[in-house]
Structures are given as structure tokens and as C-alpha cells.
Amino acid sequence: MAVVALLGGLCYFLVAESWGAIATLGLHRFFVDPSWYPQASGEGTFGLAPMLLTSLLLGALSLSLAVPISVSLVFFQRLYAGRRLGASLRLFVELLGAVPSVVYGLVGLSVVVPMINRASPPGSSLLAGVLVLVPMIVPTIAIVLDGSLERETRNLFMNAAALGLSRATLAFRVLLPSLRPTIAAGCVLALGRAFGETMAVLMVTGNVIQYPGSITLPVRALTSNIALEMPYALGVHRSALYLCGLILVMFTLPLFVLAKWSRRRGPA
Amino acid sequence: MSRGAVYADASGSARSAADRLAAMVLGVISAGVLLVVGLAFSGTIIEGMQNLSLAFFLEHPRSAGRAGGILPVLVSTATVLLLTLAFVVPVGIATALYLSEFSRGDSRASRNLRTALDVLTSFPSIVFGLFGNALFCGLLGLGYSVLSGSLTLAVMIVPFFARAAERILRDVDFELRLNAEALGMSRLGAIGFIILPSALPGLLSVLVLAIGRALAETAAVLFTAGYSLRAPESLFDPGRVLSVHIYDLAMNVVGGERNASSSAVVLMLFMATLSLAIMGIKHRWKR
Numbered sequence: 001m002a003v004v005a006l007l008g009g010l011c012y013f014l015v016a017e018s019w020g021a022i023a024t025l026g027l028h029r030f031f032v033d034p035s036w037y038p039q040a041s042g043e044g045t046f047g048l049a050p051m052l053l054t055s056l057l058l059g060a061l062s063l064s065l066a067v068p069i070s071v072s073l074v075f076f077q078r079l080y081a082g083r084r085l086g087a088s089l090r091l092f093v094e095l096l097g098a099v100p101s102v103v104y105g106l107v108g109l110s111v112v113v114p115m116i117n118r119a120s121p122p123g124s125s126l127l128a129g130v131l132v133l134v135p136m137i138v139p140t141i142a143i144v145l146d147g148s149l150e151r152e153t154r155n156l157f158m159n160a161a162a163l164g165l166s167r168a169t170l171a172f173r174v175l176l177p178s179l180r181p182t183i184a185a186g187c188v189l190a191l192g193r194a195f196g197e198t199m200a201v202l203m204v205t206g207n208v209i210q211y212p213g214s215i216t217l218p219v220r221a222l223t224s225n226i227a228l229e230m231p232y233a234l235g236v237h238r239s240a241l242y243l244c245g246l247i248l249v250m251f252t253l254p255l256f257v258l259a260k261w262s263r264r265r266g267p268a
Numbered sequence: 269m270s271r272g273a274v275y276a277d278a279s280g281s282a283r284s285a286a287d288r289l290a291a292m293v294l295g296v297i298s299a300g301v302l303l304v305v306g307l308a309f310s311g312t313i314i315e316g317m318q319n320l321s322l323a324f325f326l327e328h329p330r331s332a333g334r335a336g337g338i339l340p341v342l343v344s345t346a347t348v349l350l351l352t353l354a355f356v357v358p359v360g361i362a363t364a365l366y367l368s369e370f371s372r373g374d375s376r377a378s379r380n381l382r383t384a385l386d387v388l389t390s391f392p393s394i395v396f397g398l399f400g401n402a403l404f405c406g407l408l409g410l411g412y413s414v415l416s417g418s419l420t421l422a423v424m425i426v427p428f429f430a431r432a433a434e435r436i437l438r439d440v441d442f443e444l445r446l447n448a449e450a451l452g453m454s455r456l457g458a459i460g461f462i463i464l465p466s467a468l469p470g471l472l473s474v475l476v477l478a479i480g481r482a483l484a485e486t487a488a489v490l491f492t493a494g495y496s497l498r499a500p501e502s503l504f505d506p507g508r509v510l511s512v513h514i515y516d517l518a519m520n521v522v523g524g525e526r527n528a529s530s531s532a533v534v535l536m537l538f539m540a541t542l543s544l545a546i547m548g549i550k551h552r553w554k555r
Contacts, residue, residue, distance in 0.1 A: 069301050076294040092302055098539070100484030102514045103312075103532045109518055110315075110525060111308040135305045196392025198487040199511075203519055226394050227487045230401065231495075245398045249391055256390035 048244070050211045054219040057126060057212055058201065059194040062133035063187060069134070070141035071183070075175070078149055090146065097139030105203030108132040113204055120216040124206030127215045132200050137190035144186035148179060188259040192252045198223040222248060316529030324530060329497055338531055340499035344414060344507030345483070345538075347500060348493060351418035352482050356425050357475070363426070364433035369463070388427035396424040397488035405492055412506040417493025421482050429478045436470035437463065469550045476543045483539055486511040510535045 077089040112131050117123030156175065206218025207228060220228075226244050233241050327337030363385075367378055400420025405411055440463050448462045464471075486509075494506025495516070508516070514531045517524030 069297060072294045072297040073301070076291075076298045080291045080294060089298065089302070092306075096305065098480055099309075100486070100511055100535060100539075102484070102486050102511045102518075103536065106514060106518045106525075106528055106532050107308050107312045110312050110529070135301075138301075192390060192392075196394070198392070198394045199515060202487075203515070223392065223394050223487075226398065227490065230398070230491045242398055242402075245395045249395055252390055252392055253387065256387070260386065 048222070048247070050209055051220050051222045051225050051244075052247070054126065054205070054212050055195055055222040058129050058133060058205075058221055059191050061126075061130045062137060062194050063191050065130065065134045066137045066141060066190060067183065067187060070138050070145060070186070071176075073138070074142050074145045074149060078146070093139050093142050096135055097143065101136065101197060101200040102203075104132055104136055105200040108200060108204040116216065122206060122218060124204055124218045125216045126205065126212045126219050128204040128206075129201050129219075129221070130215075132204050133194050133197060136197065136200060137194055140190045140193055141183070141186035144189065145179065145182060148182040149175070185259045188255050192255040192259070195255075196223060196248060196252050198227050202227055312529045313533055315526060316531075316533035319526050319530040320533060325534075329527075338510070338513060338527075338534065340497060341508050341510055341513045341531070342534075343499040344493070345510040347414050347503075347507065348418050348421065348489070348509055349479065349482055351414065351503070352421040352425065353475075353479070355418065355422035356429050356478060359422070360426050360429035360433055360478075361471075363430040364437055367430070367434045368437040382431070385427040385431050389431065393424060393485055394487045396420055397491050399423065400488060400492040411504070412492065412494030412496075413504045414493055414500045414507045415503045417489045417507075417509070420488055420492045421485060424485065424488060425478050425481055428481070429474060432474040432477070433471055436467050436474060439470065440467050468553055472546050472550045472553075476546050479542050480539055483535065484511060486515055490515070510538070 073089065073093060077086040081089060108128060108131070112128050113123040115123075116125060116128055156178065201221050202224040205221060205224065207220045207224055208218040209220045209225075210217065212219045222244055226241050226248075229237070229241055324337045325342065326339055328339055329341070330336035363381075367381065397420065400416060400423065404416035404419050405413075444462050444466060453462070489509050490512050493509060493512075495508055495512065496506040497508055498505075500507035510531060514528050514535065517528035517531065
């Protein structure tokens with residue numbers, strides 16, 4: 001009802017606002033321009049590439065760390081830990097998921113950045129972003145995985161016990177393959193979350209617009225860019241920021257659709 | 269939960285070396301990661317708690333927030349939260365009811381509605397900020413205000429709330445509905461007196477989640493409700509929400525980390541208290 005109107009309205013606004021930028025500059029400039037200096041004298045440049053790359057790298061790297069951690073956590077908690085330890089682990093992970101992203105950013109600023117700074121100044125960097133994102137997305141994956149484990153694998157447990165399999169065998173040879181679709185779905189959701197995360201990333205990555213040549217260089221993600229420049233952007237600059245938003249949605253939406261579709265298929 | 273423990277006992281005798289190795293590796297990774305994260309947080313939490321005092325809650329900020337308390341911020345936060353809930357709860361429940369009671373589950377309209385809602389939940393929060401800024405601050409002329417912020421948050425939360433509420437409503441025992449019909453209750457009567465009350469515990473849990481999301485949101489509120497440190501005097505005044513305050517102190521104010529930590533502790537305490545309070549209501553309702 002009104003909700004469909006809402007969805008339509010949202011899309012419309014994003015496109016409408018971005019249109020100014022697209023119209024004035026032509027779409028290709030967003031990818032071809034050397035870098036992002038919207039308020040430079042003359043026309044300004046609007047190269048999105050460094051920031052897009054940063055966002056993608058942040059997502060990919062944090063995901064590759066988060067998946068093994070989540071799987072370890074869930075398997076340990078379900079298969080090896082006693083009842084109480086398992087319950088407390090689960091609680092802790094849920095708590096981690098409930099912490100607001102600003103607080104993650106704060107902790108990142110107070111703890112992670114100084115640590116990296118000692119090894120390689122300035123500390124605010126891609127690495128910091130990844131380290132902060134990982135505990136944020138581990139709960140996302142872990143909860144999905146845990147839910148699936150609890151619901152769909154009771155038979156597997158019983159069968160394996162009847163066959164006398166050890167827990168390690170059960171875990172790695174039986175559960176892992178059958179959970180692959182769920183893990184994939186969790187990954188996709190987590191990637192969407194990492195990609196769209198604004199505050200924590202903003203606070204620890206240094207926000208310098210440059211290509212992430214090394215993992216310790218300060219960089220700026222696409223989301224952070226929007227948050228930082230919206231308060232003072234005007235005209236074409238503003239439209240360009242809306243375009244950034246549009247691009248964000250274009251990335252997260254397919255991810256989300258993918259996750260839903262693979263969930264519906266269910267574990268093999 | 270107990271499933272795992274059952275299995276642990278069952279294969280207790282079959283502990284091969286590989287099994288022990290796996291246990292150790294998994295345990296070390298899990299414990300290690302959680303410990304590291306826990307330690308990192310504890311530093312900030314302890315610093316924040318040391319700085320807390322009654323004055324912190326009751327004073328106004330001084331010197332851009334480095335010193336003094338957070339009273340106006342608390343006022344803004346509470347206002348925004350209440351307003352947001354005032355929008356989200358009626359609209360969300362109405363939508364959920366429509367989906368679960370008044371339309372056939374597989375009708376085109378309800379499928380489209382569900383898809384639209386799910387799609388909306390996938391949008392990054394900052395996009396809602398952009399939308400809110402364009403619509404509420406710009407087109408509707410509300411400017412930076414508590415009202416804009418709440419409306420934006422409401423738009424962000426309603427899809428998630430409605431879908432979750434729908435699931436809860438669907439879970440209500442089918443028999444109850446049949447009984448209501450057999451007793452000759454009107455549709456609305458059945459909803460008001462039978463279905464909603466029995467779904468209340470679940471709905472309250474969803475409410476808790478929604479509150480959590482509202483309080484945690486920073487970027488979207490940042491460019492709709494504004495930055496101002498003064499307590500809002502009307503719905504059309506700008507105000508700074510607690511999450512934004514933490515961000516500002518941490519990033520823009522030199523020497524603001526201590527108050528930022530304290531504010532973060534306050535935020536988390538606030539969330540925890542609200543959750544516990546609602547859990548308490550849930551518990552008493554069940555009796």
C-alpha cells in the first residue's frame with residue numbers, strides 16, 4: 001500500500017537527485033576522472049574509483065577473515081563446548097552484534113588505530129577498517145549459521161552418532177558441505193553489511209582519498225564519503241553524492257537478492 | 269543447545285587425536301577472537317565508567333562537549349526515539365496485520381508488498397539519510413529537525429518491524445483464530461482481544477530490536493536531525509542524538525575521547541535497560 005509508494009519514492013529520490021550529476025557531467029566521468037575533488041577550481045573532478053575500490057576491498061578482506069572465525073565459533077559452541085560454555089559464547093556473540101557501530105568506531109579509534117600507528121603511522125588505515133568490521137560481521141554470519149545448524153541438522157547428528165563418527169569428522173566432512181548454501185547466504189548478507197557500514201569505517205580509516213596501495217595507507221570508503229561531504233555539498237557535488245548512494249544500493253541490492261534466493265533453496 | 273551436549277557425550281569415547289586437535293584449534297580461534305575483542309572493548313568501557321557521575325547525566329556540555337554532561341543530548345535522543353516509535357509501531361503493526369490477517373498469503377499484492385519490504389531492509393542506512401534529507405528536510409521544508417530525524421528513522425525501521433511482526437502474528441496458534449470465529453467474534457474483535465494479546469511477547473521482542481536499531485543509527489540521523497547541542501524546544505528544532513554525540517566527540521573534538529567513552533557507556537546502558545524493561549513486561553504478561 002503506502003509501503004510500495006515508499007519504495008518507489010526512495011528509488012525516485014535517489015535517481016532524481018543523482019540525475020543532476022549524471023546530466024551535468026556524464027556518467028563516465030565518475031570512473032575516468034583521476035580522483036575526487038568536487039570543489040576544485042573550475043569544474044572539479046569526480047573520480048569514484050579509489051573509494052569504490054576501498055569499499056570493495058574492505059568488504060572482501062573482512063569477509064575472508066570473518067568466515068573462518070564464524071565457522072569456528074559456531075562449530076565449537078555446538079559440538080565441543082558444554083552447555084553453559086556454549087550458551088555464554090552464543091550470548092557474547094549476540095551482544096557483539098547488538099553494539100552500535102559508533103561504539104565500534106570509538107573502540108577502533110582508541111585501541112586499534114594506536115596499535116597500528118606504532119607499527120606504521122598513521123594508523124588509520126584499511127587494516128584498521130578491516131579489523132573493526134570483522135567483529136561486526138561475525139555475528140551476522142554466526143547467527144545465520146547457528147540457526148541453520150539447529151534447525152536442519154538434527155538427523156545428521158543422530159546418523160553420525162549412530163555411525164560412530166568422531167566430532168571432527170562430523171564437523172568437517174558432513175556439516176560443512178551441507179551447510180555451504182547457508183554459509184554462502186551468510187557471507188552475502190555480511191558483505192552487504194560491510195559494504196554499507198558507514199560510521200565505524202568512517203572513524204578508523206583515515207578518510208584520505210587515495211588508492212589503497214598498501215593495507216596501512218589511510219583510505220576513504222564510499223559510505224564515509226557520503227557522510228563526510230553531505231553537510232556542505234551543494235549543487236552538482238550534492239548530486240554526485242546521491243549518485244554514490246545509488247551505486248551503494250546497486251551493489252547491496254543484488255547481494256541481498258542473492259542471499260534470499262539461496263536461502264530459499266535450502267541446504268542440499 | 270542441548271543437541272550439541274548430547275553429541276559431545278555420545279562420542280566421548282571416540283576421541284581420536286584428530287578430534288582433539290580440531291577441538292583445540294577451534295577453541296583457540298573462538299576464544300582468542302572473543303578475548304581480543306572483549307579486551308579492546310573493556311578498555312573503553314572502563315574509561316567511560318570512570319568518567320561517569322550523576323552530574324554527567326544532568327549537566328549541559330561545556331567546551332564543545334569535552335567537559336560537562338550530556339543532558340540536552342539525552343533529551344534529543346529520548347524525543348527522537350519516542351517520535352520514531354510513534355510512527356513505526358502503528359504503521360508496522362497495521363502492515364503486519366494486513367499481511368497476516370487480511371490478505372491471502374499468496375496474493376499478488378501481498379507478495380509484492382513483502383518483496384518491497386524486504387528490499388527496503390537491505391538498503392544501507394546512509395541511503396535512508398540521503399532520502400530523508402531530500403524529502404523531509406528539503407521537499408517538505410522541515411529542515412534539520414527532530415521531526416525529520418524521526419521520520420527518517422521511521423522509514424528505515426518500518427520495513428524490518430513490519431516483516432518481523434508479521435512473522436510473529438503468523439505464529440499465533442491457528443486454533444485461537446478458529447475458536448474466535450466459532451464464538452462469533454467479529455474480525456476486529458478477534459484481532460484486538462485474541463490475536464494481538466497472544467502475540468504480544470513476540471511483538472515486544474521485535475520492539476526491542478527496533479529500539480536498538482533506532483538508537484544505534486548515526487549517519488542517517490546526522491544529516492536529518494542535525495548537530496545542535498542545545499535541547500530542542502519544539503519538534504522543528506535540530507537536536508543531537510547520543511550516537512551522533514559519540515561520533516562528534518571521538519572524531520572532531522580534540523580530547524573528547526573520555527566523554528565519548530562515557531557517552532558510549534550511557535548509550536549501551538540505555539539500550540540494555542530498555543531491553544530488560546521490555547523483557548520484564550513480557551514476563552509478567554505471560555503469566
